[in-house]
Amino acid sequence: MIEMHQLSKRYGDVLxxxxxxxxxxPGVVTGFLGPNGAGKSTTMRMVLGLDTPTSGSVLVNGRPYRDSxxxxxxxxxxxxxxxxxKGRSARNHLLALGATVGVGASRVDHLLELVGLGDVAHKSAGSFSLGMGQRLGVATALLGDPAVVMLDEPVNGLDPDGILWIRTFLPALAAEGRTVLLSSHLMSEMELTAQHLVVVGRGRLLADVSMAGFIAGAxxxxxxxxxxxAGRLRELLSGPGVTFTSETRGELVVQGIPVARIGECAAQNRLVLHALVPLVPSLEEAYRALTEDSVQYHGGTGWTVGIGVPAPARPALVP
Incomplete structure (x- = not known):
């Protein structure tokens, strides 16, 4: 379990x-979400004792991590x-770390097979691709059979097989009674993996709620x-506070009127319905709605690369 009590960190004028x-x-995968600069990395570093809180405290299994x-x-x-x-092989990297707590070769070899690196165990870790490095990082995190697992962007660089493995593996760890904290910007994967969410923005806690509750709230x-x-239905349903959007002929998205009322209207006027579906937002839609005012770094819109910016003069070609 990770417990944060009035945990704060200030860097100069920035809170x-x-x-x-x-x-x-423990027992669930908790997703840790927030825009860039929201405070996620700082929080995780304070959990690990890499940064010292300005005020408040954070405990891992009832004590400061530094006291473990x-x-x-x-x-x-x-x-x-x-x-x-980077000069060590993947196996030697794990063996060196394991030696500090009495973890031997059998567990190291088991973990290398578990994360899919058994065939390259003796290769230099410095030669690994980003995805292979992520797999080795997961193996390193699991080396001591910890009660708490905290991963930041673990699927970054993984191939589809690796992503699927992470998606199923983390809930399995939580089912064993472990505490699992997952930070990622990949909303589709988070929606499939996490059961609980902690959402932050500009250093503030925005939500601490179940995945189902978070989406239902949006x-x-x-x-x-x-x-x-569809055209006739639009005429009949039009009124104050009702809006319509349409992307294809014969389809409407209606907002501002209950689904039951739409069905009753169609039945009373003998209109044919092929589908009448309440739309539930995705995690990404719910997240963007909550954090819209907390995004610090926005990309530009309405620009084409190079428009309005003179290109440097090219040197004349000399035959």
């Missing part, structure tokens, strides 16, 4: 983390997959209608 009161509980006599058996973390001795009364009588 990177503002009074977090959060408990990351065997840290890698307390919490397994992946913050930067390439933070390793649900609107949008309804998709498919009907050869």
């Amino acid at each position: 990177a983390v503002d009074s977090f009161d959060v408990t990351i509980r 006599p065997a840290p890698i058996t307390e919490i397994g973390a992946l913050l930067e997959a390439k933070s390793l001795d 649900t609107t009364d949008r309804v998709r209608i498919s009907s050869p009588d």
Whole structure:
């Protein structure tokens, strides 16, 4: 379990983390979401004792992580997959770390097979691709059989097989009673993997809720209608507060009127319905709605690369 009590971190005039009161509980995968600069990395570094809180506290299994006599058996973390001795083989990297807590070759070999690196165990870790480095990072996090697993962007660089493995493996770890904290910007994967969410923005806690509750909280009364009588339905349903969008002929998306009322209207007027579907937002849609005012770094819109920016003069070609 990870417990944060009024956890805060300030860098000069910037309050990177503002009074977090959060408990990351065992038995579920907790997703940690937020825009760039929201305070996620700072929070995870404070959990690991790499950054010191300005105020408040954070406990791992009831005590500060720095006080653990065997840290890698307390919490397994992946913050930067390439933070390793690139001259060592994957196997020797794990053996060296394992020696600090009495983890031997049999567990190292088991983990290398588990993450899919058994065939390259003796290759230099410095030669690994990003995805292979991620796999080695996951193996490193699991080395001490920790009760808490904390991973930052673990699917970054993984192939589809690796992504599917992470998607099924993390819930299996949680089912064993472990505490699993997953940070990622890939909303589609987070929606499939996490059961609980902690969302932050500009250093503030925005949500601490189940995945189902988070999405339900963003649900609107949008309804998709498919009907050869879509035009007539639009006329009958029009009124104050009702909006329509249409992408294809014979389809409408209606907002501002309950789905039951739409069905009753169609039945009363003997109009054909091929589909009448309440629209549930995706995690990405719910997340963007919540964090819209917390995004610090926006990309430009309405620009074409090079427009309005003079290109450097090219040297004349000399035959």
